[in-house]
Amino acid sequence: MVLVLSLMMLLALTGLVMAFLAASALEPQISRNMADSARARYLAETGIEIGFNLLVNTSDASQSFTPALAGATGTAPWVTLINTGTLANVTTGGAAAETTFAGTYTVSVRNDSQAGDPTLTGQSNAGETLTSDTNKIVIMRSTGTFNGATKIIEVVVKRQPLPPFPGAVNMPGFQSDTFINKTSFTIDGRDHSCSSNCDVQSNWVLSGGASKYGIATNTGTQTNIGRTYEANVESAVTGSSSKLASITGQNQTGSGTTTGVNTIAPDASLNPTILQQYLEAVKTFPGTTILQSTQACPMQLTGNATPSNTPTLTNGCTGANGVNQTLNLGSRTDPRLVYFRGDTDPTSLFTGLTLNSGIKGAGILVIEDGDVRNLGNFTWDGVVIVTGHYVGAGFMSGSSTTVRGAFVSSELEASEASGYEFYLDGSATNFLVESSQQMLDLVQLTRGTHMLTNWREY
Known part of the structure; x- marks a missing residue:
């Protein structure tokens, strides 16, 4: 009897040991599978990041993603953006390798033209087709593969297109009060471009592209003076x-x-509503940082003797409210969105941003609710927008201003008692604003005007 019990216990123990050994053998495999899956996910994320960069740099004359959709069909709506060694349908300065020793990823894109896509994107897809993007929204998929494990990530990519700029200088707001005391300056709506050494102004030449107005205004009549916005601006130069x-x-x-x-x-192509809708949309993008300028602590940018795109930003205050930092204003190879917001000041005396010596940048510069005053040397490639309540742009004595792209001053108050939307001092040393579609196209490649949403994993 004892022998029988001993044998039974031995068999039971043997079974337990075998089960334990079997489980132990599975644990490394489970761990390996989890590690492989995690690695595949990392690869898919890499594809999303690189694919996003490629889409940021993909555009056409209407600021759409259409060039990336070439070749899409009803049975194959996904178009390869990145595959194992081939970059398709996108023209860039070079293709990053997407195959590594530790796995691969592929990236494809399709238009949001399917019936259920508005639920995914939150936007109408009326008029969208497989190969034509009109709403500046596409869907991107990245597939990461490692050691047999696969992860798929899908995202929605949105672009906020620029509003139209019908003039080199644009005053689309509810007031167009203009003071020009300088007798020689340059406001040029003819299209300009540059092929090399573009910091030298003489290298900017007429491109032959479509011309715009020198100065474009709002339509209709400025209510507080009873004359048209156009006539109000013309009065600043008529007679000279x-x-x-x-x-x-x-x-x-x-x-x-x-x-x-x-x-x-x-x-009428640019008015306060269109401009503010653009800015409200841009504010929601994760890449937008708004720099607050207050009447107590107004912002100033100060560069160097040699113009710098990384000037010092200060606000004259100390402690918790103090600002003293370097600010990257972008370049033609890395355009930025730089957004300042000030205080509403009915006296029209508040300067939200003062520009001192030696400043240059590229991209989109926005100053909202507060004047901008240039006291030094300022060069910008892209778009400068001054907008809000009780605002204006002043180019003061001794200042030098160069804007290649478009300049906007848009007043949202119809009854501002004093102040100018555009002020050019007679002692300014230089003032030049010239239209450049090349720079507007450059601005559209700013990452800050693009967004990834609706992240999904499979």
Whole structure:
């Protein structure tokens, strides 16, 4: 009997040991599978990041993603963006390797043209087709593979397109009060471009592209003075042949280009609503950082003797409210979105941003609710937008200003009692704003105007 019990116990123990050994043998495999799956996910994430960069740099004349959709069909709506060694449908400066010794990833893209896509994107897809993007939204998929494990990530990629800029200088707001005391300056709506050494102004030449107005205004009548926005601007230069000759652009009364009042014109394509809708959308993007300027602590940028795109940002305050830091204003190879917001000041005396010596940058510069005043040397490639309540742009004595792209000053108050939307001092040493589609296209490649949403994993 004892022998039988001993044998039974031995068999039971043997079974337990065998089960333990079997489980122990499975644990490394389970651990390996989990590690492989994690690695595949990392690869898929890498594909999303690189694919996003490629889409940021993919655009056409309408600021759409259409070039990335070439070749899509009803049975194969996904178009390869990155595969194992081949970059398709996107023109960039070079293709990053997407195959590594530790796995691979592939990235593809399709348009949001399917019936259920509005639920995913939150936007209408009316008019969207497999190969034509009109709403500036596409869906991107990245598949990471490692040692037999696969992970798929899908995201929605959105672009916020620029509003139209019908002039080199644009005053689309509810006031267009203008003071120009300098007799020789350059406001040029003809299209300019540059191929090399573009810090040298003489290398910017006429491109032959479509011209815009020298100065574009809102349509209609400025209510607090009872005359049109157009006439209000024209009054600042009428009577001076030198001032009139300093403004060049599209002829509003005929074909071709002209100088003077016939290239100061109203245009409905840009108005306060369109501009503010653009800015409200941009504010929601995760890449947008808003720098707060207050009446107690107004912001100033100060560069160097040699113009710098990393000037010092200060606000004259100390302690918790103090700001003293370097600010990256971008470059033509790395355009940035730089956004300042100030205080609403009905006295129109608040300067939200002062520009001191030696400053340059590229991308989109926004100053909202507060004047901007240039006291030094300021160069910007892209778009400068001054907008909000009781605002204006002042180019003061001794200042030098160069903007290649478009300049906007948009007043949202219809009853501002004092102040100018555009002020050019007679003692400013230089003032130049010229239209450049090349720089507007550059601005559209700013990461800050693109967003990833609706992250899904499979």
